[in-house]
Amino acid sequence: MFDDELFGHGPGGADADHRVVVDDATVVAAMVRAEVALLRALQTCGVVPDADGGPAVALAEAAARLTIDVADLGLRARGAGNAVVPLVKILLAAVPADARPWVHYGATSQDIVDTALMLLARDVSAVVAADLRAATEAAAALAEDHRGTVMAGRTLGQVAVPTTFGLKAAGWAAGLAAAAADVERVKSRLAVQLAGAAGTLAVYGAKASDVVAAFAAELGLAVPAGPWHTERSRVRELAATLAGAVAAPGKVATDVVLMAMSEVGELREGGGPGHGGSSAMPHKQNPVTSVLLRAAAVRAPGLLGTVHAAGLQEHERAAGGWHAEWQPLEELLRLAAGSARRVRELLEGLDVDAARMAANLDAARPWVMAEALATRLAPRLGRAEAQDLVKHALEDAARDGAPTDDALLAQLRRHPAAADLPAAALDPRAALQGVDPLIDAALAAVRG
Numbered sequence: 001m002f003d004d005e006l007f008g009h010g011p012g013g014a015d016a017d018h019r020v021v022v023d024d025a026t027v028v029a030a031m032v033r034a035e036v037a038l039l040r041a042l043q044t045c046g047v048v049p050d051a052d053g054g055p056a057v058a059l060a061e062a063a064a065r066l067t068i069d070v071a072d073l074g075l076r077a078r079g080a081g082n083a084v085v086p087l088v089k090i091l092l093a094a095v096p097a098d099a100r101p102w103v104h105y106g107a108t109s110q111d112i113v114d115t116a117l118m119l120l121a122r123d124v125s126a127v128v129a130a131d132l133r134a135a136t137e138a139a140a141a142l143a144e145d146h147r148g149t150v151m152a153g154r155t156l157g158q159v160a161v162p163t164t165f166g167l168k169a170a171g172w173a174a175g176l177a178a179a180a181a182d183v184e185r186v187k188s189r190l191a192v193q194l195a196g197a198a199g200t201l202a203v204y205g206a207k208a209s210d211v212v213a214a215f216a217a218e219l220g221l222a223v224p225a226g227p228w229h230t231e232r233s234r235v236r237e238l239a240a241t242l243a244g245a246v247a248a249p250g251k252v253a254t255d256v257v258l259m260a261m262s263e264v265g266e267l268r269e270g271g272g273p274g275h276g277g278s279s280a281m282p283h284k285q286n287p288v289t290s291v292l293l294r295a296a297a298v299r300a301p302g303l304l305g306t307v308h309a310a311g312l313q314e315h316e317r318a319a320g321g322w323h324a325e326w327q328p329l330e331e332l333l334r335l336a337a338g339s340a341r342r343v344r345e346l347l348e349g350l351d352v353d354a355a356r357m358a359a360n361l362d363a364a365r366p367w368v369m370a371e372a373l374a375t376r377l378a379p380r381l382g383r384a385e386a387q388d389l390v391k392h393a394l395e396d397a398a399r400d401g402a403p404t405d406d407a408l409l410a411q412l413r414r415h416p417a418a419a420d421l422p423a424a425a426l427d428p429r430a431a432l433q434g435v436d437p438l439i440d441a442a443l444a445a446v447r448g
Contacts (some may be wrong), residue, residue, distance in 0.1 A: 020123045022334040025070045030116035031087055032068075034219065036060045038107055038194070041214035045207050048102040055099035062094035081323065084109035106196055106203035106211075110229055110322060114193035117329060118221055121238055124333045125187040128245050131340035132180035135249070138347035139173035140443050142166070147439050150428050151266065151357035152364050154258075159364040161371050162428035165266075165357060167435050170442035172252045176343070177446035179248035183336075186241040189234060192216045195227030198316040230313035235325055239307035242332040243300040249343035250297025253290035256346065260287045265356045270349025289346045296335045303328035303335075361428055366408045370394065372431040373412070373421075380417040389415055 020026065039059050043050040050056075068090060076086035088104045095103060104112070147166030152159045194212050195201055201208035216223045228234055259267040269287050310324040361368060370390050377386040393411035397403035405426045412418040424430055 020120070020127055020337070022120065022124060022330055022337060024074070024330075026120060027116055027330065028068055028070055028073060028083065028087065030119040031084060031112050032063050032066070032091070033119060034112050034115040034192075035088070035091060035104060036063055037218035038112075038215055039102060039105070040218050041211055042102065042105060044214045045204075045210045047204060047207055047211060048105060055095065055102040058095045058099040059091065059103060062091065066090065066094055080109070082109045082113060084112045087112075106201065107194065108197050110317070111193045111195060113326070114228075115215075115219065115221070117326070118190045118192065119219060121329075121333060122187060122190050122221065124337050125183050125190070128242075128336045128340045129180050129183045129187065131337075131344045132176050132183065132245060132248070135252075135340065135344040135347050136173050136176040136180060136446055138344065138350075139169050139176060139252070140446060142169035142347065142350065142352070143173060143439050143443060146352060146354065147436060149352070149354045149357060150361055150432065152361045152368055159368055162361060162368055162431050164432060164435050164439075165352060165354070166439050168255065170439045172255070172347070173446045174442050175248040175251055179245045182241045183245055186238055189222060189237065191222040191224040191228070191234065192219060193224070193228060195229055199227035199229055201227075229316060229322075230318055232311040232313060232321075232325070235329065236308055236311050239304050239329060239332055242336040243304040245336040246296050246300040246332070246339045249293045249339040249346075250300075252343055252346065253287075253293035253297070256290040256350070257287050257294065260290070264360065266353050266360065268351040268353070269346060270351055289342050293339055293342055293346070296339045300332060300335055303332050307332075365428070366397075366403055366405050366426055367394065368428065369426050369431065373425060376421075376425055377418055389418070 036056065036059050039048070039054075039056040042048045043054045043056050048055060068087070073083050073086055073090075077083040080086065084104075091103050092100050143166045145166070146169060147164060149165040150162055151165050151168075153161050153163035192212065192215050194215050196203055201211070204211050213223050224234075256267050256269070258264065260269065268285065269289050306328040307325055310318075310321040313321040374383070374386045374390045377389060380386070381389060389412065393408055394403055396411045397407035405423070409421065409423060409426060412421055
């Protein structure tokens with residue numbers, strides 16, 4: 001429940017018409033697809049007989065009838081170190097005797113597992129990219145709608161200078177678009193694995209390259225430049241891309257959690273009745289979608305680290321490194337799919353309180369205008385002296401309580417270089433003239 005349903009992308013969170021589920025059963029189903037595709041490729045290349053449809057038809061028909069107990073398969077896999085060995089036995093028992101010599105012909109277990117994981121990654125990547133693109137567009141729409149919504153920019157947890165919510169949302173869009181582009185790029189590099197016992201494909205002789213190409217064509221995956229049994233750059237790249245597809249939504253979620261704090265109150269998650277409820281406090285509306293997105297983003301780096309460490313593989317077959325990849329790769333696929341879906345839902349239903357943003361900005365005045373004032377006075381005084389003047393003026397204006405715009409302006413005008421300083425210099429919008437072009441450039445990039 002916690003892995004598939006809550007944190008990831010299990011059956012309860014999937015739309016059956018166009019989404020994929022990541023679990024052991026789908027990996028096993030992908031291994032069966034790979035075995036059937038291999039036999040079809042062998043027939044296409046004339047390596048095995050194809051009279052009367054050949055053994056590939058028999059295997060495909062048998063596979064369609066099979067119901068494989070995944071838990072039992074896992075138990076039976078312990079003796080061989082992977083699930084392909086008992087799976088092939090199941091397939092052999094299901095096909096006619098004349099087809100049995102050709103099932104799994106010339107392949108090794110790693111060929112089937114690697115290819116199955118690439119198939120699953122291809123299917124998941126398509127869903128992840130689509131959701132990230134939709135989330136990008138939702139963020140871009142927020143940027144357009146709120147390009148003039150002023151708010152306090154915050155650095156190191158403190159109010160810094162004025163900004164707009166539109167610029168913040170444009171930044172979200174940029175990060176999501178970059179993650180989507182990475183997923184789409186790595187999807188095109190997902191390749192079949194077919195190299196035989198030690199990478200030589202000796203069983204196929206001169207037809208080896210043709211078989212690999214036909215195998216790839218059957219499954220819609222790329223043809224690798226060579227065997228990659230222990231050359232795991234493709235797997236590391238996939239894992240890093242999936243981690244990035246979790247991190248970009250995690251960034252959005254982090255901002256939303258902070259902006260939804262009671263003391264800030266600038267954003268609220270949508271989700272309808274019951275969303276964000278507390279078991280103890282009836283008044284709560286917790287940002288639960290953002291919390292789960294952050295939880296996924298916390299988990300992903302550790303999984304990525306395992307995949308990277310597992311890449312140190314020996315000679316032509318790894319002693320443990322390959323096995324160590326399976327679970328973190330599955331989990332990264334699950335987290336990426338869940339994060340992409342959730343961030344899309346978050347952004348499409350986000351409730352923006354522009355009035356609260358303006359009120360929080362007003363509460364931070366005139367401190368929030370300190371940089372703008374110092375920048376305005378720097379040509380007359382020099383940068384260091386202008387900053388000192390503004391700092392001391394703020395301190396003097398605050399001697400009898402929180403400083404006001406008028407009190408700060410009066411203190412500044414006592415200096416000859418600031419005597420003609422207009423009241424408009426303390427208007428936050430005066431510091432935002434360059435924001436619209438920044439938003440335009442960001443949106444042009446993500447939509448291009």
